[in-house]
Amino acid sequence: MTATAADVGHGYTTTGLPHRKIAIWAFIGSECMLFASLISTYLIYKGRSIAGPFPHEAWTDPSTHHVYKAILNIPVTSCSTFVLLMSSLAMVLALAAVENRDVPKHTLGDRILGSSKLWLFTTAALGATFLSFQAYEFTSFVHEGLTIRTNLFGSSFFTLTGFHGAHVTAGVLWLLTMLGIDFKRGLGPKDALNVDIMALYWHFVDVVWIAIFTLIYLIK
Amino acid sequence: MATIAAPLVVPRTADEPYGVWSWLATTDHKRIGTLYLFTALTFMLIGGLEAEIMRTQLMRPNQHIVSAELYNQLFTMHGTTMIFLVIMPLSAAFFNLLIPLQIGARDVAFPRLNAFSYWVYLFGGIFITLPILFGAAPNGGWFGYAPLTTKTYSPGLNIDFWVIGLQILGISSLAAGFNFITTIINMRAPGMNLMRMPLFTWMSFVVQFLIILAFPVITIALVFLLFDRFFGTNFYEIARGADPLLWQHLFWIFGHPEVYILVLPAFGLVSEVMPTFARKPLFGYPVMVYSGILIGMLGFGVWAHHMFAVGMGPIADSFFAVTTMLIAIPTGVKIFNWIFTLWGGSIRFTTAAMFAIGMVAMFTIGGISGVMHSSPPADLQQTDTYFVVGHFHYVIFGGSLMGLFAGLYTYFPKFTGRLLDERLGKWHFWVNFFGSNLVFFPMHFSGLLGMPRRIWTYDGGQGWDTFNFLSTMGAYLLIPATLILVYNIWKSTKSGRIAGNDPWGAGTLEWSIPSPPPPYNFAVIPKVTSRYPLWDVKPPLASTPVPNTPTHSEAPAPTAAELGIPMPYHTLKPFLTALALPIMFGGLMLMHLENKLPHYVFMYGGAAMLVGCLYWWLTTPLEPEHHHA
Numbered sequence: 064m065t066a067t068a069a070d071v072g073h074g075y076t077t078t079g080l081p082h083r084k085i086a087i088w089a090f091i092g093s094e095c096m097l098f099a100s101l102i103s104t105y106l107i108y109k110g111r112s113i114a115g116p117f118p119h120e121a122w123t124d125p126s127t128h129h130v131y132k133a134i135l136n137i138p139v140t141s142c143s144t145f146v147l148l149m150s151s152l153a154m155v156l157a158l159a160a161v162e163n164r165d166v167p168k169h170t171l172g173d174r175i176l177g178s179s180k181l182w183l184f185t186t187a188a189l190g191a192t193f194l195s196f197q198a199y200e201f202t203s204f205v206h207e208g209l210t211i212r213t214n215l216f217g218s219s220f221f222t223l224t225g226f227h228g229a230h231v232t233a234g235v236l237w238l239l240t241m242l243g244i245d246f247k248r249g250l251g252p253k254d255a256l257n258v259d260i261m262a263l264y265w266h267f268v269d270v271v272w273i274a275i276f277t278l279i280y281l282i283k
Numbered sequence: 284m285a286t287i288a289a290p291l292v293v294p295r296t297a298d299e300p301y302g303v304w305s306w307l308a309t310t311d312h313k314r315i316g317t318l319y320l321f322t323a324l325t326f327m328l329i330g331g332l333e334a335e336i337m338r339t340q341l342m343r344p345n346q347h348i349v350s351a352e353l354y355n356q357l358f359t360m361h362g363t364t365m366i367f368l369v370i371m372p373l374s375a376a377f378f379n380l381l382i383p384l385q386i387g388a389r390d391v392a393f394p395r396l397n398a399f400s401y402w403v404y405l406f407g408g409i410f411i412t413l414p415i416l417f418g419a420a421p422n423g424g425w426f427g428y429a430p431l432t433t434k435t436y437s438p439g440l441n442i443d444f445w446v447i448g449l450q451i452l453g454i455s456s457l458a459a460g461f462n463f464i465t466t467i468i469n470m471r472a473p474g475m476n477l478m479r480m481p482l483f484t485w486m487s488f489v490v491q492f493l494i495i496l497a498f499p500v501i502t503i504a505l506v507f508l509l510f511d512r513f514f515g516t517n518f519y520e521i522a523r524g525a526d527p528l529l530w531q532h533l534f535w536i537f538g539h540p541e542v543y544i545l546v547l548p549a550f551g552l553v554s555e556v557m558p559t560f561a562r563k564p565l566f567g568y569p570v571m572v573y574s575g576i577l578i579g580m581l582g583f584g585v586w587a588h589h590m591f592a593v594g595m596g597p598i599a600d601s602f603f604a605v606t607t608m609l610i611a612i613p614t615g616v617k618i619f620n621w622i623f624t625l626w627g628g629s630i631r632f633t634t635a636a637m638f639a640i641g642m643v644a645m646f647t648i649g650g651i652s653g654v655m656h657s658s659p660p661a662d663l664q665q666t667d668t669y670f671v672v673g674h675f676h677y678v679i680f681g682g683s684l685m686g687l688f689a690g691l692y693t694y695f696p697k698f699t700g701r702l703l704d705e706r707l708g709k710w711h712f713w714v715n716f717f718g719s720n721l722v723f724f725p726m727h728f729s730g731l732l733g734m735p736r737r738i739w740t741y742d743g744g745q746g747w748d749t750f751n752f753l754s755t756m757g758a759y760l761l762i763p764a765t766l767i768l769v770y771n772i773w774k775s776t777k778s779g780r781i782a783g784n785d786p787w788g789a790g791t792l793e794w795s796i797p798s799p800p801p802p803y804n805f806a807v808i809p810k811v812t813s814r815y816p817l818w819d820v821k822p823p824l825a826s827t828p829v830p831n832t833p834t835h836s837e838a839p840a841p842t843a844a845e846l847g848i849p850m851p852y853h854t855l856k857p858f859l860t861a862l863a864l865p866i867m868f869g870g871l872m873l874m875h876l877e878n879k880l881p882h883y884v885f886m887y888g889g890a891a892m893l894v895g896c897l898y899w900w901l902t903t904p905l906e907p908e909h910h911h912a
Contacts, residue, residue, distance in 0.1 A: 076469045076470065077468065077470060077471040077475075078468060078469055080469065082393065082465045082469050085469055086392065086461045086464070086465045089461045089495055092495060092496065093495040093496065093498070093499050094499070096495075096496050096497075096499040097499035097500075097503060100502075100503035100504070100533060101503055104503070104518070104529065108524075108525070111525075111526070112523075113523055113524040211510070211516050212514070212515040215517050215523060215524050215525060217516075218510070218516035218517045222507070222510060222516065240898075
């Protein structure tokens with residue numbers, strides 16, 4: 064294979080992959096270290112809080128004899144985890160719809176599956192639902208007596224899940240921006256790369272949540 | 284080719300913009316590299332001045348030239364400045380200038396992100412440097428050990444400036460890291476496979492991975508500290524059960540790879556300079572590549588050798604002692620390979636070659652004292668003494684900085700089109716070489732005699748007086764050395780000799796194009812068939828026999844428009860996006876004011892500006908629409 068002048072013209076890349084695809088993977092690698100630092104700190108500080116409330120067991124304040132129940136509400140968070148996982152499915156469908164925009168659609172099913180607007184909206188809506196769950200969770204924890212200042216558990220828990228929530232928020236804004244562009248001029252195969260990159264980010268944030276849910280919520 | 288009579292003019296293409304606007308709005312990697320170069324050199328003068336004041340204070344026992352509080356600020360800012368504002372950005376100047384040129388590309392993968400990185404660096408640098416003028420500079424050491432740096436023990440704004448300043452600077456390094464990784468993976472010219480890539484690009488490649496994997500860790504450590512200081516969290520509150528070693532672990536997981544972030548670019552430059560001036564290919568190229576990768580990987584497994592004194596226990600101590608000894612092997616391999624590159628070569632002792640050889644000698648001394656620390660019992664005697672100060676200055680001053688100077692003398696023509704003056708350069712080298720050895724060598728002795736680091740003064744008669752006096756004299760020698768460099772740069776930028784494409788008879792792609800290169804670098808993207816493509820055409824021994832003799836000056840290169848090469852638009856968006864960061868974080872610092880209005884205005888205003896500018900940037904095209912033939 065010899066390279067001709069046209070091969071190395073504008074748009075030529077060594078790997079054949081677009082630049083942004085490589086950059087997003089590098090970014091995700093970097094983000095792994097970010098969340099690894101947060102999760103490690105949470106695990107190191109697990110069980111080291113001097114005063115409650117605690118994540119998995121009740122605690123009686125020795126001075127007031129007030130009983131604080133275990134903080135983590137696993138059934139509720141299981142629901143929000145399910146919602147976030149489903150958003151990844153919607154994201155996959157959104158990307159497929161953008162890629163196959165020009166494929167003729169014959170049935171109602173084809174049209175539903177092929178609607179990038181519907182699936183982008185669904186992904187964003189599920190993401191926003193997850194964030195609402197988190198807002199509910201945070202407020203109820205504060206009502207139960209756990210704030211970011213209360214103890215080591217509060218500091219490391221709110222910081223870790225807050226960082227994840229901020230990532231989901233950025234993802235929802237990204238999705239809504241794409242949805243806006245879709246309404247304005249329609250997303251087609253030439254936009255597939257942009258949607259693909261967004262999807263990689265979204266799935267990554269989702270995978271991080273699986274790690275958080277397992278390590279922080281499920282393991283006692 | 285005609286010899287051109289003085290005054291010579293560096294050829295530039297006709298469509299190149301000029302003036303302040305062209306610098307604020309540039310996306311050209313060579314211009315951004317030039318900005319990095321001059322900004323870093325300016326910060327070097329500031330960091331150097333801080334060191335001179337400290338050495339003056341320590342010249343004799345019991346001096347009171349500065350207060351203990353100011354001394355704390357001086358050593359904190361000297362370290363912070365030299366690491367984050369001088370060595371890393373000087374390396375970034377060469378990443379910017381050389382990576383695209385060495386791989387045969389027209390720019391980096393994301394030109395606007397590249398400009399953004401520079402502006403964030405500049406604003407972050409100003410943010411962290413200015414407070415010293417008001418006596419409010421960071422004062423907790425460059426490592427900022429928590430809990431010492433928590434609000435309880437460090438009230439006041441000093442540490443706030445440090446935490447937020449480093450947070451801003453981290454954004455710059457991370458953005459640049461993603462950019463250069465993509466550039467090196469994806470923008471190599473046809474035939475430029477990984478094992479033909481020049482060693483500077485290779486070492487830069489390793490460094491970018493270290494940056495994107497190490498910086499998130501300090502980001503989180505700093506976030507914890509910032510939350511503790513601003514929002515009352517408990518990450519470093521020992522009374523609340525926090526682990527006093529958490530900061531140290533997080534910091535050094537970043538901090539040790541950072542050491543290699545500082546030195547590997549210099550290794551890369553020396554690996555370009557040695558073959559050029561020995562006029563033979565680099566000895567053991569594949570081993571040089573693999574040892575660089577190995578250093579990068581092992582660099583993540585040695586962090587706790589900074590913590591032998593905290594009592595981690597025999598198992599952890601042994602593990603980190605062994606990994607630290609291991610990392611000396613690939614480093615030693617590099618030193619031998621540089622020596623074998625010189626062996627049998629036809630060496631030209633230009634300034635650049637002298638700096639490169641000096642770097643190998645100085646770095647070897649620093650490396651040997653480094654291996655001494657790898658043994659925990661020995662380290663317990665040496666830690667927190669001037670012995671360690673001597674050690675890491677041999678590594679960073681003798682290793683990184685002298686390697687970067689070797690690069691500067693070699694590559695100055697690619698920044699400016701002109702050569703640095705060789706006579707002044709040799710003065711710079713010798714004064715710098717004697718000066719730096721006179722500062723740092725006696726520190727080994729004062730350290731072994733028990734002089735602790737970071738003390739602002741000391742009593743006489745402990746055997747430290749002579750060594751401190753010598754160190755200070757050496758520090759004073761570095762003043763003329765630096766002034767010679769500054770004068771040389773100033774003079775040579777204005778009236779240095781015109782370099783032409785390839786003043787040194789070097790072998791790699793960056794020398795096949797004019798100095799400075801036209802905005803698009805390569806009119807035709809080259810096809811690469813070997814590691815030293817230019818030497819395939821013209822063997823190294825046939826190349827320019829006398830350095831610094833310009834042979835000819837090329838006619839102005841054609842413009843990008845004439846060649847039909849689409850160029851990125853000039854744009855202020857990266858500048859404005861970067862400007863939003865210090866505004867937003869500055870607003871955060873106003874949180875403790877009685878009147879909350881400025882806090883809200885600056886913080887939310889800055890955040891809105893950041894998001895707005897990002898949207899504006901991301902929704903506008905990089906360059907004019909082009910049509911494929």
